[in-house]
Amino acid sequence: MKHYTSINDIDNINSWIEEAKGLKKNPLQNIELGKNKTIGLLFFNSSLRTRLSTQKAALNLGMNPIVMNVSGDAWGIEFGDGTVMNGSTAEHIKEAAAVVSQYCDIIAVRAFPSLTDRELDESEYVLESFKKFASVPVVSMESATGHPLQGLTDAITISEHAKVSKPKVVLSWAPHIKALPHAVANSFTQAMRKMDVEFVIANPEGYNLNPEITGDTPIYHNQEEAFKDADFIYTKNWSSYEDYGLVDNIDPEWMITKDKIGDAKFMHCLPVRRNLVVEDAVLDSDSSLVIQQANNRTYAAQLVLKKILEDL
Numbered sequence: 001m002k003h004y005t006s007i008n009d010i011d012n013i014n015s016w017i018e019e020a021k022g023l024k025k026n027p028l029q030n031i032e033l034g035k036n037k038t039i040g041l042l043f044f045n046s047s048l049r050t051r052l053s054t055q056k057a058a059l060n061l062g063m064n065p066i067v068m069n070v071s072g073d074a075w076g077i078e079f080g081d082g083t084v085m086n087g088s089t090a091e092h093i094k095e096a097a098a099v100v101s102q103y104c105d106i107i108a109v110r111a112f113p114s115l116t117d118r119e120l121d122e123s124e125y126v127l128e129s130f131k132k133f134a135s136v137p138v139v140s141m142e143s144a145t146g147h148p149l150q151g152l153t154d155a156i157t158i159s160e161h162a163k164v165s166k167p168k169v170v171l172s173w174a175p176h177i178k179a180l181p182h183a184v185a186n187s188f189t190q191a192m193r194k195m196d197v198e199f200v201i202a203n204p205e206g207y208n209l210n211p212e213i214t215g216d217t218p219i220y221h222n223q224e225e226a227f228k229d230a231d232f233i234y235t236k237n238w239s240s241y242e243d244y245g246l247v248d249n250i251d252p253e254w255m256i257t258k259d260k261i262g263d264a265k266f267m268h269c270l271p272v273r274r275n276l277v278v279e280d281a282v283l284d285s286d287s288s289l290v291i292q293q294a295n296n297r298t299y300a301a302q303l304v305l306k307k308i309l310e311d312l
């Protein structure tokens, strides 16, 4: 594999899940594979899990990780072609990506969307520019429209905890005070549509995700109806896609509660705001898989890096 920037880069999700489970059983089995190889992790946005689990994955493969907070610490990067750089940006992505490629064998990038300009966000100009101007493979650590390391993690976690052969999985919107990206929900949807699960989405009217991503997935505007017989309830807030970036609904009726989820397992990518998105009673109970999910971030990243290293 060259780049990993989308769930669509997974050729066979079931075999990837099995391989990741194998890595989890014996995390140091490929400790020689990444020897003397360097991965650069570039963060344009905050992170706890991605930053640590991707480094851990690299270390398990014998790689050397180097990490940089681009926003604030590095020079402002210009992405426009032909721009007269007399504003706040000090170096062009053409130089930046070429330079970093000399230090690193793989570059991983986190760059969130603006949520104000849909066309610009959907162009994925940060990730695409790295792909274009870097001479080494590029991994998404959450971009404007996707979080494929998270989506793969979630697929692994569901496979580990499923008690029936075709579990019912619900992706439910929940309230939040800020405008949040669609990336996690998009990649989760793409992953679930590749798996043998019954997958439905619950969100208020006006909050349907990009129809090109949801495809024929049933969308409920009634959460209770969607939750009937659910085995997994995956929760995430996202701002409106239709009225791009809008937050005009923080209806507490959509918060996830113990009463609502019944026997279903609760999942969330984290970080999660307690008692806004989900009540304490859920997170503090055995219904919650959020810590197990976060653990699987290491093995999802390790599998992706292993596949890239094998093709270097």
Ligand SMILES: NCCC[C@H](NC(=O)CCC(=O)O)C(=O)O
Pocket (backbone or CB within 6 Å): 142, 178, 180, 181, 182, 183, 184, 237, 269, 270, 271, 273
């Ligand atoms: N990487 C996982 C989620 C990142 C981001 N969440 C956030 O920005 C939450 C921020 C807050 O709660 O203030 C998102 O929704 O895509």
Ligand SMILES: NC(=O)OP(=O)(O)O
Pocket (backbone or CB within 6 Å): 046, 047, 048, 049, 050, 051, 142, 150, 269, 270, 271
């Ligand atoms: N789930 C996730 O990507 O967490 P971080 O934003 O902390 O990396």
